Structure formats: C-alpha cells, structure tokens
Amino acid sequence: QSALTQPASVSGSPGQSITISCTGTSSDVGGYNYVSWYQQHPGKAPKLMIYDVSNRPSGVSNRFSGSKSGNTASLTISGLQAEDEADYYCSSYTSSSTLVFGTGTKVTVL
C-alpha cells in the first residue's frame, strides 16, 4: 500500500488560510469517508485534528476544517497562527482493511 500523496511543505503568513491536499485512490480516500488528519509538533505524539473527512474533535479550533472530492482530501487552516506550525498527516482506511498515512506536510508560518 503506497502512502497517500501530500505536498512536502506549505507556508502562509499569520491570518492567512492554507490548504493541504491528500491524494489517494478509489481504494482508499475515494472509496471511504474514513479520512483523518493529525498535527505533530517536533518530538511530540500526533494529535487528531479531523476525523471522518470533516468532523472536528472537541477542543480542536474551528479554524481547522476538512473536505474531500473524489480521491483527494483536503485540510484547510484559516486564520493561520504561529502555533499551527507543525507537520500534518492525513490517513485513510483502505480496501485491504489496513490504514495508510500520507507522506506528511510541513506547515511554516512566515
């Protein structure tokens, strides 16, 4: 199972909005609504930001939103803040009853 494809890096200025894409196939992202997004700061464990494509866990800022179109899922961060600087990973359930993560995206706040 190949990793889902994410851009290596995305940057934005404070207050701006950025979008991270996550591209898979019809056997994973396109076939199921089991797409999640995680935020990981250096040396820390990942933190759940979005689950089931577009649902936000309690305690996660509403500046984070998720969506999906076809085989591509997206995470949008609006009103970018310094603390949003981190690595972000998408994940998806697959038709092989496994989970696949994305390649990861480093978000830089300029």
Added chain:
Amino acid sequence: QVQLVESGGGVVQPGGSLRLSCAASGFTFSSYGMHWVRQAPGKGLEWVAFIRYDGSNKYYADSVKGRFTISRDNSKNTLYLQMNSLRAEDTAVYYCAKEPYSSSFLNWYFDLWGRGTLVTVSS
C-alpha cells in the same frame, strides 16, 4: 489520568526480536480497539497493526506481516507488539494508539496516543 505509556524499546541486532508493551490507564482498556503506529527517524507515520477490543481480530501492514504479532492482556490493561526477524528498516519510534469508541465497529482513527518508544535495529 487517561494515558498510554509505551516501553520495551532499545537497540537490537538485525534478525533479533523485541517485545513492546503499552500500558493503558484512565479508561476501560478492554472495551477499545488498539493500534500500533511507527515513525522512522525524520520520516512520516506508518500504521503497523490493529487488534480488536477482545483480541478476536487482528490486521497488519504488509511490511510487518508474518514478522510482528499484536496481542493484548485485558486483565493487565496492556497492549503488546512482538517483533521478530527485525530489519534495519524497522528502526522507528513505535506509538500505541486508541480507537475513539468502545464498540466492535472500527473507526480507523486515534483519539489518544502514547509518547512512543524508540526501537533501533543495528549491528
């Protein structure tokens, strides 16, 4: 306090074995499916394995199938990962992670992670 604490990592030679443990506290461990996820140094996340709340179903990534075994002891609130025939490419921080709901239905995302334990495979 709701938490997961991994242990058992260390340095092992190629071809060797290691058993990781994940101690759960603050929730009813026996009601939740559990996963192992790993992250090689400077690399991305890789899902490793899943075990159902009662141990009746297990799934593995192709990269570890036949070499790794996930198990649990609900009486001890502990998750395990037995790793055999270790290779250099198994070098990573290994995290245990919890499914969000206490049901037999798999949600395939994680609402709680441990801090990880480092496994280094090197001669």
